[in-house]
Amino acid sequence: MANSDRVYADGSGPELSKLSPEFSALRYNAGPCLSEKNKRTTAMTILVIGATGNVGRPTIAGLLAKGATVRALSRSEESLAKLPDGVEGVIGDLESGDGLAEACAGAEKVFLITSNGETETARGLKAVEAAKAAGVKHLVFLSVGNPGKEPAVPHYRAKLPIEAAIRESGMDYTFLRPNFFMQTDLSVVPVMKEHGVYAMPVGSIGANRIDTRDIADCAVRALTEDGHAGADYHLHGPDTVSGPSAAEVYGKHLGREVRYAGDDVDAWAKPVEAFLPPWLLDSLKKMFIGQQQHGGAADAEAVTASAAAVGHPLRTIDEFAAEIAKG
Numbered sequence: 001m002a003n004s005d006r007v008y009a010d011g012s013g014p015e016l017s018k019l020s021p022e023f024s025a026l027r028y029n030a031g032p033c034l035s036e037k038n039k040r041t042t043a044m045t046i047l048v049i050g051a052t053g054n055v056g057r058p059t060i061a062g063l064l065a066k067g068a069t070v071r072a073l074s075r076s077e078e079s080l081a082k083l084p085d086g087v088e089g090v091i092g093d094l095e096s097g098d099g100l101a102e103a104c105a106g107a108e109k110v111f112l113i114t115s116n117g118e119t120e121t122a123r124g125l126k127a128v129e130a131a132k133a134a135g136v137k138h139l140v141f142l143s144v145g146n147p148g149k150e151p152a153v154p155h156y157r158a159k160l161p162i163e164a165a166i167r168e169s170g171m172d173y174t175f176l177r178p179n180f181f182m183q184t185d186l187s188v189v190p191v192m193k194e195h196g197v198y199a200m201p202v203g204s205i206g207a208n209r210i211d212t213r214d215i216a217d218c219a220v221r222a223l224t225e226d227g228h229a230g231a232d233y234h235l236h237g238p239d240t241v242s243g244p245s246a247a248e249v250y251g252k253h254l255g256r257e258v259r260y261a262g263d264d265v266d267a268w269a270k271p272v273e274a275f276l277p278p279w280l281l282d283s284l285k286k287m288f289i290g291q292q293q294h295g296g297a298a299d300a301e302a303v304t305a306s307a308a309a310v311g312h313p314l315r316t317i318d319e320f321a322a323e324i325a326k327g
């Protein structure tokens with residue numbers, strides 16, 4: 001199927017401006033303050049926790065396109081105001097648990113996205129507990145491919161107790177297990193454009209990286225259709241992308257030479273260590289070292305299964321790089 005024939009869950013074509021705060025801050029079309037504007041309805045409500053991030057935003061767009069009643073939890077009124085019209089916003093914080101009961105009340109389904117960090121397990125467990133207490137019927141959790149893999153990556157391991165709590169909760173559940181996000185590269189685009197260097201130390205074996213919009217499309221299906229309870233969806237992109245091959249495809253679309261910066265995780269960490277907490281920095285370094293040693297390649301059967309779970313042909317790294325080059 002050609003790109004132009006694809007039907008994405010939000011009804012739109014690829015548009016990076018919907019996805020990354022880094023990439024889209026200038027172009028994001030902010031809506032009015034939703035938590036005041038939108039009233040609850042009696043239709044089935046789907047709550048998205050982690051709604052304003054990489055996967056949450058395209059999921060919300062896809063849910064709205066399907067006519068779902070969508071509620072979003074965020075810590076910030078400002079972030080909620082940037083979500084599309086029609087979303088009911090609830091202010092809450094997984095750290096304290098504030099707002100969680102209100103957010104879950106009356107929701108039939110929940111999409112739980114827990115951002116990475118030292119307290120991720122505790123945050124996720126609070127969300128599961130609140131969903132269960134509110135009588136939520138089905139919880140979809142954004143996990144990772146193999147959270148227990150060795151050598152351990154702490155922000156992968158953090159998901160194991162959350163998954164266990166979900167399994168034991170009595171709610172229906174679906175686990176999404178995505179490969180490395182293509183959108184992670186948005187953080188290195190400016191350096192790539194200015195200096196011709198691809199500074200993501202992913203190594204030379206490669207991983208079948210996935211576009212977060214495809215993850216969102218799978219989430220939308222799991223949240224709006226029957227038949228996804230108990231499913232574990234391993235989500236891979238169609239291409240095995242290494243550091244050197246990513247540099248090549250970005251270079252092709254940017255119209256300049258781009259070289260892979262190499263496998264030095266400490267060099268990668270230097271410019272970000274002022275912004276990232278030490279726990280997360282250490283965990284991300286471990287993740288990159290694991291990618292360098294083992295990669296994250298998926299075989300043809302796994303890619304076919306991923307496309308089936310997403311519901312349409314998978315977005316390619318070539319398409320993603322072309323969008324980046326267009327700005």
Ligand SMILES: NC(=O)c1ccc[n+]([C@@H]2O[C@H](COP(=O)([O-])OP(=O)(O)OC[C@H]3O[C@@H](n4cnc5c(N)ncnc54)[C@H](OP(=O)(O)O)[C@@H]3O)[C@@H](O)[C@H]2O)c1
Nearest residue numbers: 050052053054055074075079093094095114115178180181
């Ligand atoms: N990056 C990858 O390649 C990859 C691959 C596989 C799996 N994953 C998993 O995907 C998940 C991250 O998904 P993502 O990138 O979509 O998320 P994200 O953008 O990092 O974060 C989602 C949202 O979480 C909210 N949040 C953070 N702390 C919160 C708190 N204390 N209470 C309530 N909300 C809070 C933030 O919203 P507000 O600021 O609006 O509150 C943020 O927009 C992680 O669990 C990660 O391990 C990532």
